[in-house]
Amino acid sequence: MFSGLSGSHKDLHLSVSIMLGASFREPKHYAAFLFGALALLILARYRSRRGSTLPLPPGPPRLPIIGNLHQMPSTHLWEKAVEWGKQYGDLVYVENVGIPTLILNSFEAVSELLVKRSAIYSSRPHITMFSELLDLGWTTTILPYGETLRKHRTHLHKFFQTSETLNYLEIQERNCYVMLNGLLNAPKGYAEHIRRLPSAVILRNVYGYEAQGEDDPIVHLGENVVRTGGEALTYLFLNFVPWLKYLPEGLPGIAFPGKAREGRQYQKTFRATPYEIAKRNFIEGTGKECMTSVLFAESLQEDGSFNDEQTISGAAGTAFLGGTDTSATAILTFVLAILKNPDKQRRAQEEIDTVIGSNRLPNHSDMDSLPYVRAICTEILRWEVILPFAVPHLLTEDDEYMGHSIPAGTWVFPNVWAISRDPKHYPDPLSFKPERWIPGETKEGVPPLRPQEICPGQNWAEHIIFLAVASLLATFNIEPDVGPDGTQIPPNDQFIPSAIRTLRASKCRITPRSDKAASLIRQAVSSL
């Protein structure tokens, strides 16, 4: 979920140099530094007071007070953790100004600690920028273990894990036709058409809101919250040097206070706007059935007020924030995978032509009869992991594992990036190989694991990714573009390393496979 444990280079440099006392020119600054350092030392000592006699897990050597802060890369920490893993193993322990942090580099460690011992590993750390400065502490992903989180999870499970709920699938199909039609009319803007799909479906599923065309104001608002929330998560040094959060806007070289103000405004408007529309529609009896309308009906009191509105609006808002960028990135990754592996497109199209023919568009009922297309969908999520560090967990009680003690209060990062590229489970891990998921196709057999098992939106996401991928394969050919010199333009494979890795468009050609395919799309859209 993080692009590193530190923020932008400028801000990181500032925080480290402040801690090292390197940039103080006035006595009062030194006094502030000494005071801060003393407090941190006490904090570090307090945190290291552990009951267990076992050693901490291995990790790079730490400096006094700052621990490993100076070794934290400003981005791609998951890759650094793989490097550390070669020296220290599956568990890598680092400390940042007294905050114990454990990175889990293997599936076995994640299954044992985060799954089997979930009772003590399921809380979330408080992240200053996210929860306080952006005021995003209401999102499910950051809630500490407890009653509110339990309610959020119940709401999300009900509306996102059971595929039959509220005709979700029909809403996905309708919006998929809109995406295909957009590609027909303006293929160069393919990334925009793909991005619109999960956003429009979630807004309809959650708030009963029908997104307007390609340029919907609520979709844009939500995208801004995802962007600022994702960026803000890289300002973790605010956790390590808490008093920095009080710095005002406008100081040279310090970007975060301005970003925080901007992001706070986005999230406030985003949380309120679609929610209030849904509530008004419910009260007036004009709304469409959706997640919030069902929850309003369940929580309506005799005096006309609603019970527990914070939980309803929190879970609803999180569904959009957690489900849009992730699902859109998965579909954009599919386009990239096909641009790099044209043989996979051919095989999948053959499967679709044999099973479905060319007289109709694919739909969800084809999921079981298109194993190769489904294998492509699974492989996309493994090949280019979307949340490389997942969402950080917080250990709430002292624990021991493999001869090491892990103190309560440790932040735990599952390194999904490393796990998905572990050759022990995924031979030739850098290759895009849907075949690995099909029984009997590889000599090693199907890997025992599937990525993304622990997300409440997994079932919903699997459905929308399948529908988009199968529909794109059935109706379009995706090919690299050719430059003026006649050579193929390489696709853009540079993911933006934020909390959720995202991908911009490649220069490519997306053309209808036939006139019939184009007319199927036009017919489907005209019947909406």
Ligand code: HEM
């Ligand atoms: C391709 C799409 C998606 C990917 C790759 C993905 C990935 C993940 C991952 C890795 C986690 C962290 C699990 C953990 O370590 O605790 C997570 C959590 C979460 N995801 Fe997703 N997700 C996707 C789609 C969705 C959708 C559609 C929703 C909408 C409901 C959603 C909502 C959430 C929430 C609320 C959490 C936090 C769960 C909790 O704390 O109980 N995600 N997701």
